[in-house]
Amino acid sequence: MTVKIFDTPDVQDFINTIAGYDQDGGNERAKQIMHRLVSDMFKLIDDFDVSEEEYWSAVNLLNALGHETQFGLLSPGLGFDHFLDMRQDAIDAEAKRTGGTPRTIEGPLYVAGAPEAEGFARMDDGADTDGETMWLTGQVRDVNGHPVKHAKVEIWHANSKGGYSFFDKTQSEYNLRRTIYTDSDGRYTARSIIPSGYGVPEGAPTDVVLKSLGRHGERPAHIHYFVSAPGHQHLTTQINLAGDPYTFDDFAFATREELVIPANKVDDKDAIAQRELDGPFSEVVFDIELNKTDAAELQTRHARPRAKENEQDQASQLAGTAKV
Numbered sequence: 001m002t003v004k005i006f007d008t009p010d011v012q013d014f015i016n017t018i019a020g021y022d023q024d025g026g027n028e029r030a031k032q033i034m035h036r037l038v039s040d041m042f043k044l045i046d047d048f049d050v051s052e053e054e055y056w057s058a059v060n061l062l063n064a065l066g067h068e069t070q071f072g073l074l075s076p077g078l079g080f081d082h083f084l085d086m087r088q089d090a091i092d093a094e095a096k097r098t099g100g101t102p103r104t105i106e107g108p109l110y111v112a113g114a115p116e117a118e119g120f121a122r123m124d125d126g127a128d129t130d131g132e133t134m135w136l137t138g139q140v141r142d143v144n145g146h147p148v149k150h151a152k153v154e155i156w157h158a159n160s161k162g163g164y165s166f167f168d169k170t171q172s173e174y175n176l177r178r179t180i181y182t183d184s185d186g187r188y189t190a191r192s193i194i195p196s197g198y199g200v201p202e203g204a205p206t207d208v209v210l211k212s213l214g215r216h217g218e219r220p221a222h223i224h225y226f227v228s229a230p231g232h233q234h235l236t237t238q239i240n241l242a243g244d245p246y247t248f249d250d251f252a253f254a255t256r257e258e259l260v261i262p263a264n265k266v267d268d269k270d271a272i273a274q275r276e277l278d279g280p281f282s283e284v285v286f287d288i289e290l291n292k293t294d295a296a297e298l299q300t301r302h303a304r305p306r307a308k309e310n311e312q313d314q315a316s317q318l319a320g321t322a323k324v
């Protein structure tokens with residue numbers, strides 16, 4: 001038996017009432033969006049003949065996702081973060097802001113207030129003895145190839161176990177998080193450790209959703225960036241290290257061809273001595289090109305709840321299982 005009631009006047013009137021269309025108070029945009037959302041969901045229930053058992057198991061799953069603060073994890077897994085990037089790419093293209101290093105998703109694990117340095121910083125605290133030394137460097141340029149001095153390069157990444165400081169309480173404060181301002185030649189350099197990829201926790205609500213789609217929840221090793229400079233468009237991006245089994249199979253859809261960077265092993269004694277390191281290391285070179293813009297709102301990152309950034313950061317501070 002399949003009944004279709006969505007188009008009946010009773011249901012349409014009901015949705016108007018649900019969305020507060022007959023109320024003076026509230027917010028017009030909220031009303032319109034809720035009207036659309038409820039309409040689409042009601043229609044879906046009708047079209048797919050969703051059973052009560054299916055509906056309430058979905059409600060239960062949503063409760064579990066919220067309880068474990070995993071919406072920040074499911075969001076990229078279901079492609080919303082990348083879809084928002086695709087929209088921003090299209091907005092840039094329409095405004096003729098072409099070229100420059102591609103953006104990709106931020107994820108929920110940025111923490112504001114990392115230590116700042118000029119030109120060079122060591123990012124790891126030396127406690128992760130499994131970590132392979134990484135020499136991460138590059139030049140920030142504009143799209144015409146001119147170096148951008150004193151650009152603000154914010155970098156954060158996971159340790160050798162796939163955990164992020166602040167969310168992983170076993171790590172020291174701001175471990176593997178630094179803000180580096182480029183030197184007079186637009187260059188930045190960090191000594192750190194090669195991060196590990198990681199997966200959505202087995203059995204977690206996000207894992208339940210992905211498994212129902214026949215998908216995995218693995219991410220390749222990656223390094224997050226915010227890059228900004230006056231007169232240039234703010235860039236949110238990340239690099240995925242080449243050679244990881246999931247480099248081109250990232251459950252969060254963050255991989256972009258231009259952002260796959262090799263980690264090259266270096267065991268040359270002079271190169272080691274020059275960097276004052278103890279032994280062989282892996283060098284990762286990531287040059288960044290920023291678009292120029294006079295628009296102030298494009299020169300800073302968009303607002304969203306972020307740990308230690310604003311009063312809205314509670315959800316981010318609780319995102320302990322959201323390893324994106």
Ligand SMILES: [Fe+2]
Nearest residue numbers: 107222323324
């Ligand atoms: Fe991440």
